[in-house]
Amino acid sequence: MATLRYNDYVAAVDYDPGTKLFHGRVVNVNSVISFYGATGEELEREFATSMETYFEVCRENGISPDKPYSGRVNIRLTPELHRDLVAAAQSQGKSLNAWAAEVLKQAVLH
Template identity: 30%
Template sequence: MISSLMEYNGYHAKVEFDQEDQIFIGLVLGINDSLNFHGESVKELTQSMHDCIDNYFDYCKKIGKEPERDFHKA
C-alpha cells in the first residue's frame, strides 16, 4: 500500500516530493506549531522526522510549554 503519511510518537505528517530540489518534504499535521522536515531518501526522511519531533519535545520542555498533541490523540 502506498501512503503519503508518516507516523512517529503519535504525530502524523504529510509527505510530498519536491522534484526541483529532489527531496522529500514532510509537514507535521494536527498541531498549530509549525514542524517541517526533509530528506533525500526514505531513510533520511524518517530520521529527520524523528529528530524533528524529538527536538520539539526538548524545546517545549526547555521553555516550559506543554507540547501540542496531534488531533488524533485528542
C-alpha cells in the same frame, strides 16, 4: 500523498522537485514542524529528529507540546442539513457519527 507516523504525530509527505528532496510536515498539531530527506530512511530519521527537537524546545521553554488532534470535530450546520444528513445515515443503517466518519474518510482518500 504519503504519510508517516511518530507516536501519535502524523506527517504528510510530498516530493519537492526544486530541491530533489522529500518534504514532510506534521499535520495534526498547530505548531509548524517540517523536515526533509533524500531517501525514505533519511526522511523517517529527520522526522524523528524534528519531533525530538520540538519536544526539547518545549521543555526548555516550559511549554507543553501540542497534543495531536483528539479526533473530535464539532460542525455547525443548518437544521435542514442536519436532518438530511441524519436521514442519509439512517438509510444506510448507520449513526450520523459513523456515516459522517466514513464519508469524510472517503473524501480524504480521493
